Amino acid sequence: MDLEQLFGQYKEQSIEGRYITLDKIYPILEKLNTNNQLEIIGKSVLDIPIYKFQIGTGKIKILLWSQMHGNESTTTKALFDFLNLLSGDSELAKTLLKAFTFYAIPMLNPDGAKLYTRANANEVDLNRDSQDLTQPESRVLREAFECFKPDFCFNLHDQRTIFGVASTGKPATLSFLAPAYNDEREVNETRLKAINLIAGINDVLQNYIPGQVGRFDDGFNINCIGDTFQFLGVPTVLFEAGHFQNDYWREETRKYVFMALVSSFEILSENDIVDSRFDNYLSIPQNKVVFYDFLYKNIKINYDGIEIITNFAAQYKEELIDGQICFNAYVVHISELENYYGHFEYDAKGAIYQDENENSPKLNQKANFYLNDKKFVNGVLVQSL
Template identity: 55%
Template sequence: MNLEAIYNANKEQTLYGRYITNKHIEPLLERLKDVFEVSTEGVSVQQKPIYGIKAGNGNVRIFIWSQMHGNESTTTKAIFDLLNFLKNGDETARVFLDYFTLFILPIVNPDGAELYTRANANEVDLNRDSVNLSQPESVLLRKCFEAFKPHYCFNMHDQRTIFGVGNDPKPATVSFLAPAYNNERDINDVRQKAINVIADMNKTLQNYIPGQVGRFDDSFNINCIGDMFQSLNVPTILFEAGHYENDYEREQTRKFIFFALFSGFKSINENVLVENKIEEYFDIPQNKIVFYDLIYKKVKINYENKEKFTNFASQYREVLFDNSVIFRAFISEIGNLEGKHGHAEIDCNGAEFTSQNGSDFPEIDEKADFLIGKSRKFVNGQEI
């Protein structure tokens, strides 16, 4: 099966980049009303609608939600790519729609999406609110869960560019977790099902991004929604969309999330989940914080009136500007940087550092605008 061709035929072209809000998806929801059931399930703190989409009429129910963190939009794009595939109705799409009923909340946190923040309008992290249920969005998510009575839950997120996998680290382009359901991190039949689906999704992704699939730490936290739903005996899978080389808009990563969703559905549909794939799951390397966006090597600085050679790193901060997300580089660490890697690494060949204000020493949290030597000018972390 040619997943590349399937994805290319169904990619939702109107969704692009990191800034995805209700305004971007509402025209798409209007189109989907002709095929699927589209509803308004409730409202956010700021009274923005939280939409639901029900697709399929099968006996196996899968509950999917995205953007409970408002600035984590990659999986939302992939969900609409998937809905286009299901709507376009080829043989596999018909099989899925006959076997599954999907209930999707594409943007759980529309206030955070519009503000491009992780938290909601009350500055609460919805993924730490599964016990208190202090926020209307958290209450809505739980009510949908209880009403739909899913057989599986897919909890969709983005992860930062700092994560890598493997001993010779590659970026963690996609990561998964079958959350623990207790402090002992035991594996029961419920968690086993989530583990088996992840093992199959990883097997598919290794054909496209070998060595770039990670596994999140499974320490138990009942305040997290995935841990809560796993403890309520519903197999729950955390999806994390991460960095792919030069893909800060996450347009390549959305494709791999689509591949993961497709292969996950296929795995459940073909009922291969009776197998024990614990070993395959734990063979997926655990995420490690090992990356900076930019590392500058062998640069001369003046430290306490002494010349020395060192390395330093810059990291992008995502800033909402004029309804678009821009990436601003700030100096984040200075020193040997042993064990750290850059998504881009620049050899400064021992030339001298000079900041924009004339300092000969990089300062943490300064904008990454500087000179290396007399002729190499860097603006926003990049050489121009």
């Protein structure tokens, strides 16, 4: 199967970028709702509807949810690409709809999506509320889980640009986790199903993003929803959509999430899971915090009247300004940066640092500066003077 071609055919063209709100996805839900598959299953803190879209008649029941964290929208885009596929008339769609029943919650946290925040309107991280269930959104998801009784859960997230695949120097474009179900992080039959599925997904993705698939840390926290559902006996797969080179809007990453979803259900529909692929799962390198957005090496600065050579790093903050996501770069680290990488790296070779006010960078200032005759604005080299 040509997954690249499939993505191009079913990509939902009406949504792109990072700022995905309910206003943007509701017209798509209406378009897809050809047979009363759409339903309001609850309300957010700010009384905004939370929707489910259910499709398929198969015996294997799949629960998927996205934007539990409001500023994590990549998987939402890919989920709609996948729903477009299911709503088409291809043989693949017919096969999947016959094998599965899909219960999708495209936006669990519409308030956080509007505010572009991780938390909900009460400033609660829903992914730490799976036991206390203090928030309406958390209760909506738990009720969906208990009523639908899924055979597999797909917990769809984004991760920051700081994550790399171990120490390879490659970004973790997609990462996966079969969450632990106890403190000892043991592997029972439930968790093994998720482990085997991830190993199969990784086999496919290595053909497209070799060396750019990571494995998320499996420290157990019963307050996290994936750990809870795994504890309750339902195989759960955590998706973490990360950075692809020069893809801050995550349109490339979106494609690989779509590929991973399609591959997941192909594997499950064909029952293409061997007894144990635990070793294959463990061979997926772990995520490691090894990246900055910008890394500047061998900078000459004046420190207390003495010229020294140092390095510094800058990182984007994603800031919602007038309804638009702006990537604003700030200095976050000054000193040796051994074993770190930059998505953009610049070797100044001893060039002198200068900005409007200082002759050395300061933490938390905007990354606007000069290195000799090179001008950098918002972290980016814009011109030579």
